[in-house]
Amino acid sequence: MPTSLSPSTIEIVKASVPALAxxxxxxxxxxxxxxxxxxxxxxxxxxxxxGKGGSQANALAAAILAYxxxxxxxxxxxxxxxxxxxxxxxxxxxxxxxPFVATALLGAIADVLGEAATPELMTAWGEAYWFxxxxxxxxxxAIRVEIENRQGGWSGWRPFKIxxxxxxxxxxxxxxxxxxxxxxxxxxxxxxxxxxxxRLPGGQEIKRNYSISCGPNNISYRISVKREALGQGGSKFxxxxxxxxxxxxxxxxxGDFFLADEPDRPVVLLSGxxxxxxxxxxxEKIERMHPDLQVxxxxxxxxxxxxxxxxxVRTLAQRHGxxxxxxxxxxxxxxxxxxxxxxxxxxxxxxxxxxxxxxHDADYYLCGPKPFLxxxxxxxxxxxxxxxxxxxxIFGPTDEQMAA
Ligand SMILES: Cc1cc2nc3c(=O)[nH]c(=O)nc-3n(C[C@H](O)[C@H](O)[C@H](O)COP(=O)(O)OP(=O)(O)OC[C@H]3O[C@@H](n4cnc5c(N)ncnc54)[C@H](O)[C@@H]3O)c2cc1C
Ligand code: HEM
Numbered sequence: 001m002p003t004s005l006s007p008s009t010i011e012i013v014k015a016s017v018p019a020l021a022x023x024x025x026x027x028x029x030x031x032x033x034x035x036x037x038x039x040x041x042x043x044x045x046x047x048x049x050x051g052k053g054g055s056q057a058n059a060l061a062a063a064i065l066a067y068x069x070x071x072x073x074x075x076x077x078x079x080x081x082x083x084x085x086x087x088x089x090x091x092x093x094x095x096x097x098x099p100f101v102a103t104a105l106l107g108a109i110a111d112v113l114g115e116a117a118t119p120e121l122m123t124a125w126g127e128a129y130w131f132x133x134x135x136x137x138x139x140x141x142a143i144r145v146e147i148e149n150r151q152g153g154w155s156g157w158r159p160f161k162i163x164x165x166x167x168x169x170x171x172x173x174x175x176x177x178x179x180x181x182x183x184x185x186x187x188x189x190x191x192x193x194x195x196x197x198x199r200l201p202g203g204q205e206i207k208r209n210y211s212i213s214c215g216p217n218n219i220s221y222r223i224s225v226k227r228e229a230l231g232q233g234g235s236k237f238x239x240x241x242x243x244x245x246x247x248x249x250x251x252x253x254x255g256d257f258f259l260a261d262e263p264d265r266p267v268v269l270l271s272g273x274x275x276x277x278x279x280x281x282x283x284e285k286i287e288r289m290h291p292d293l294q295v296x297x298x299x300x301x302x303x304x305x306x307x308x309x310x311x312x313v314r315t316l317a318q319r320h321g322x323x324x325x326x327x328x329x330x331x332x333x334x335x336x337x338x339x340x341x342x343x344x345x346x347x348x349x350x351x352x353x354x355x356x357x358x359x360h361d362a363d364y365y366l367c368g369p370k371p372f373l374x375x376x377x378x379x380x381x382x383x384x385x386x387x388x389x390x391x392x393x394i395f396g397p398t399d400e401q402m403a404a
């Protein structure tokens with residue numbers, strides 16, 4: 001990462017950290033209010049993530065604060081920037097969108113800080129914003145070129161036909177998608193997601209990410225979607241309205257959470273609920289490409305009614321020979337029998353992992369509800385597992401984790 005900000009800009013930005021920490025979320029909320037005055041820019045976002053908790057605002061606030069705090073050594077932010085760049089690729093954010101955020105962010109800083117927003121401070125933040133924006137734009141341009149140049153690659157929104165739809169549990173349904181143009185697809189890295197632009201029956205268009213739940217191939221993708229009762233209805237729309245033959249638009253696979261290309265140590269795949277989707281993708285690749293890899297697939301579900309893809313996972317494990325499967329039910333039904341359709345009752349814990357997987361030797365991949373992730377990521381780290389070996393995906397913006 002280049003370090004060409006002037007010393008005075010660095011000083012002013014550093015000095016603004018306490019004010020930003022105090023007003024960070026207010027600034028980004030104000031920024032979004034300004035940004036969304038433009039309908040074209042507003043349509044680029046997932047508005048569920050702007051909601052009650054304001055987690056998208058928190059994620060951006062945390063990123064800006066982390067940037068200001070590390071302005072003398074911004075290379076420590078590279079993993080965070082890679083995640084943001086991947087998100088931007090998914091949402092098809094282009095260089096021409098950056099000036100809108102600059103104007104909205106600087107306007108919001110001026111609104112919230114009032115007299116403290118001196119001309120020097122505003123100039124320094126303008127320079128700092130464009131410095132960060134240029135790093136992101138360069139990385140995003142490189143990712144776009146890489147994706148477009150691969151066989152089956154594309155840029156922006158591509159129409160896909162639904163060629164299969166099947167029920168995986170009471171709450172999860174899978175959809176298999178092939179390009180409507182009949183061409184190939186890029187093999188994704190297992191763990192990556194597609195971003196969809198969904199036109200709801202009322203005409204509203206919304207953006208949603210879904211992890212790819214099949215192994216990489218040149219022909220199709222599969223997603224597996226949990227029906228959410230509340231909210232704007234992307235998942236309800238997919239469950240209730242989308243049928244085989246329908247067309248959905250998606251951007252290329254993106255995301256910085258994926259199985260190592262050449263895993264060289266045992267792998268523990270930890271999932272809760274619909275968080276199993278990236279793990280099933282990894283399992284399919286492992287079954288085909290990594291016959292000698294030792295794998296522990298550990299999954300938590302409420303009970304057999306919500307437990308998805310169990311048969312498929314056990315078939316993959318049987319074919320491979322080196323994959324052990326463990327399922328936990330936290331709320332078993334009367335008809336659920338321990339040892340028959342689940343292996344353990346309760347929640348997955350670090351204490352259980354310590355006794356049942358190669359605890360200190362493994363690479364960990366996690367995906368599930370936020371409390372599941374928070375507890376397990378924290379407990380693995382506290383047990384001495386190096387952060388570089390704990391990989392996780394969140395089905396939403398990375399607010400708390402990025403702020404930590
Ligand atoms: C990288 C990534 C990968 C993902 N992969 C998958 C996947 O493989 N499978 C999958 O099923 N999902 C996945 N998701 C989640 C998915 O993108 C959607 O968030 C999910 O389907 C819910 O969308 P929705 O439009 O149905 O509901 P939303 O409108 O997004 O609402 C979701 C939830 O937010 C809360 N909520 C929203 N609005 C309100 C309100 N007004 N009042 C009260 N509560 C509210 C509710 O709890 C509601 O159930 C992924 C997300 C990300 C970021
Ligand atoms: C320097 C400039 C920018 C920074 C620091 C930044 C930061 C972020 C962060 C931290 C996230 C959340 C990533 C995650 O969930 O892990 C994000 C996501 C996103 N950003 Fe940016 N961003 C910038 C510019 C832009 C621009 C110019 C646009 C478009 C106008 C944009 C649109 C989006 C969208 C649509 C998402 C996904 C939102 C979601 O998941 O709901 N960003 N960005």
